[in-house]
Amino acid sequence: MAANVIDDLEAEQLRLESVLSRLVPADWLAPSAAAGWTIADVALHLAQTDEAVAATVHGDGNAIEWQRLGSTVDEAMAALVAADRTDPAVVFDRWRAARRACVEALRAADPGQPVRWVTNWIKPRTLATTRLAEHWAHALDIATPLGIDYPDTMRLRHIAWLGHSTLPYAFRLTGLPTVPVFCDLTAPDGSSWQFGDPAAENVIAGDAGAFCRVGAQRLDPEASGLQTKGPYAAEALRVLRNYAAV
Incomplete structure (x- = not known):
């Protein structure tokens, strides 16, 4: 794993932000490629989990009580999104703030000190890698159904x-x-x-x-x-x- 994974996470977030910034209101409410979620729901999920990254790196545990919300992580994430839906413009602003806080927390974290994430303890750079994977996959969920080109990169x-x-x-x-x-x-x-x-x-x-x-x-x-x-x-x-x- 290259040493610049946090930089690449930020670059992937910026690319997704560029896509989201060009959406019209109808796009936000259109179905994504993530079953049962709109485009706004996907962005909300990313906001919630980016917020959780910042919280867990700062020592607030898992930040999200995964097991209380569902029997699986997927069920918990669906329940969290369903409970927190709001205007797409609010979602977009929330995610932009959350993704910056996520990156700042990961940059400031002790690289040798594992943090709790879902059911495992992982080091901050590995957590950054999972966030890069998550943002990339969900960017596909957003771009593909809208017919937006989202080419692969060296990231x-x-x-x-x-x-x-x-x-x-x-x-x-x-x-x-x-x-x-x-x-x-x-x-x-x-x-x-x-x-x-x-x-x-x-x-x-x-x-x-x-x-x-x-x-x-x-x-x-x-x-x-x-x-x-x-x-x-x-x-x-x-x-x-x-x-x-x-």
């Missing part, structure tokens, strides 16, 4: 790193053997990103954007065009997620 390297790094966690969650996986991915500029041991028996190869989308559950593995080799490579691709755990 995806952080997200690809996260997906590969959390494969052991994904294996454990699903009861699969924790086996080494080598990823040979093609970056947006055509260069190669490699993660893991090249001698590993299990290999995933192909487009980095597709790999990140599979990890974000925005693309079915079978439709990704990614190639797998080895006894557990296809299973690794199936359980791949951009988890907030390393």
Whole structure:
């Protein structure tokens, strides 16, 4: 994971802010690609979770009582959005303030001191990486249904790193053997990103954007065009997620 992940998180937030700033009122109330949520709901979710980042980095625990709101994190997030809906202009202003507070908190945090996030303890730079993954995925949820171009950038390297790094966690969650996986991915500029041991028996190869989308559950593995080799490579691709755990 590159040292400038917080800078790249801020850059991704700025790109999303540029998209949101151009929306007309009807766009905000249009369905997003996140099931059951409007565009405004997606922005509200990002505001709520960016606020939670600042709170947890500053020592206020999880900031959001996840378990009180639902039996799963997804249920909790849906309940939080449903309880907090308001005018889209208010949502936009709230997110802009929250995303700045999030970045400021991450920059000021002790890089060696883990913080609590959802059910895990992770270091601030890993948390920044999960926030980058979250903003990128939800930006797709906003841009795609509105027909707005949102091309892949080299910032995806952080997200690809996260997906590969959390494969052991994904294996454990699903009861699969924790086996080494080598990823040979093609970056947006055509260069190669490699993660893991090249001698590993299990290999995933192909487009980095597709790999990140599979990890974000925005693309079915079978439709990704990614190639797998080895006894557990296809299973690794199936359980791949951009988890907030390393």
